[in-house]
Amino acid sequence: MSSPMYRIGYALSSKDGQRFMQNSLINQAKQRGIDLIEIDPTKPLAQQGPFDCIIHKIYGSDWNNQVQQLSLHHPNVVVIDPPEAIDHLHSRASMLDVVTSLKIPQGNQTLGVPNQRVLEESENLVDSIDEIGFKFPFIAKQVSVDGSAKSHEMFLVFNENGLKKLKLKKPFVMQEFVNHGGVIFKVYVVGDHVKCVKRKSLPDISEGTLNSMAPEEGLLLFKQISNLIAKNDSSEVEGYISGVEKLVEAAEMPPSEFVTALANGLREAMGLRLFNFDLIRDSRDGNRYYVIDINYFPGFAKMPEYESVFVDFFCDVVEEKRRNVELEAKENQEVRGGEIEESKKLV
């Protein structure tokens, strides 16, 4: 007799669904008794299912409400992850707060986040730059993380001329640029599984570069450097980060105990099981690390062996659920047993 098929629903945008729901994943899951079932986020969630568990990455309060209603009426459906926990990552103003409050066992490594300030708009920034006390260069990132290409567009501001050219009307984060050797460490977290990979990043910016920069070069628009595909990204940015590949290849990975402790700390503190974070190493101090970005449900399909990682994760989730249901039944039985004993005494 074949083992029970567990039903795991997934609600993803068409872009994310095409990238993540590959046949390799669907087939490997089926072999382990897991049925991956597409949820249509445009239709009432309550009318779809039943599910043992759902995974999801849909932006917006309507979807969040539907998931919260599902949890209320079907507490046995495991929701990965609770919308209210995911929402913390939808604002760069608060995204990194969790890092500063982490207590992780550190060897020689120290951990921080870059100095940053949230600003409503970029008007008259030149006058207040001294008061803000930031030193150039810095990166201007829009506060809202909403899955749009626009939310990944950001500006490297090299000098006051660049600041004058910065025209941002919506709230943005001004984050100090930390020289980090042109490499970021992207750490994928899937439940208890942690996988660190190296990716291209912005090259270091020396004082000499800053001082010799022509005024018209004060501002650089870029996006998703770590995902840069040379053939279809701006030649200016490609030109700016050319040669970084060698740095990526040569870069030493951070200590795996440190990365794992940091990943576990973030998973517990955020109450999230599907995310990645960008870790950079200070060029001036090889033991000083910064978390600069945390993404909910990122491009997991790029992670090596993502199929087996996710199938193991799904099996862990349904096994955990099975154990909880068993435990609850046992507890209910004991309560009923106790009540029967009590009623006998009354006879």
Ligand SMILES: Nc1ncnc2c1ncn2[C@@H]1O[C@H](COP(=O)(O)OP(=O)(O)OP(=O)(O)O)[C@@H](O)[C@H]1O
């Ligand atoms: N404070 C910083 N110091 C140095 N480099 C930075 C800093 N912040 C961002 N960067 C560079 O800019 C890139 C994009 O920044 P960030 O990761 O915040 O943007 P994102 O659009 O959220 O990226 P992702 O595709 O990872 O979601 C980083 O990968 C890194 O190369």
Ligand SMILES: O=P(O)(O)O[C@H]1[C@H](O)[C@H](O)[C@H](OP(=O)(O)O)[C@@H](OP(=O)(O)O)[C@@H]1O
């Ligand atoms: O919903 P968004 O656009 O935020 O999701 C992005 C995510 O922010 C990261 O940019 C992912 O890249 P990695 O961190 O390198 O995995 C993107 O993955 P992709 O493979 O789809 O480009 C997410 O879309």
Ligand SMILES: [Mg+2]
């Ligand atoms: Mg990033």
Ligand SMILES: [Mg+2]
């Ligand atoms: Mg991001």
